[in-house]
Amino acid sequence: MTTITRIDPGSRMSQAVIHNETIYLAGQVGVPGESAAAQTATILSNIDNLLKKAGSDKTKILQTTIWLASMDDFQEMNTVWDAWVDLKNPPTRACGEAKLATPDYLVEIIIVAAL
Structure with missing residues (x-):
């Protein structure tokens, strides 16, 4: 039987899913309207927290x-990254350029990691 674990599920999506x-x-975004650097810092903190909930960390991304x-905003984001x-x-x-969910989002980061 395949086990799938969903972390912080909502009506539309889960923040993380563990399988095999x-x-x-899920794509992580920062606080709308903040700078690219501030959004990146928030996103990376969110990623750290989600990976911890899943039993992993950034060394396993x-x-x-x-x-x-x-x-x-490439250089500004890279400084924080x-x-x-x-x-x-x-x-x-x-890394690429895309129209994000709202104009106030400047950065979105998606991660796949090992347990």
Whole structure:
């Protein structure tokens, strides 16, 4: 029997789902209207908390997808990311520009990690 664990489920989505020793996080966003750096810091804190709830941590991140509302915020986001990421265990990563849910969101980060 396949076991699926849902963390912080809501009516539309769960914040994280665990299946076969893999954790899938929903796209995480920061506080609308804050700077890209502030949103990134909030997002990374949320990721740390969700991974902890799942029984993992950032050293076990496998893949990261980062969406920016504007690539003009790439360096600002990277400054926060570079200070946070585990340099001994960096994940794969893709970053692109996309229209996010509202114009007040500048950054969204999606994570896949191992338990």
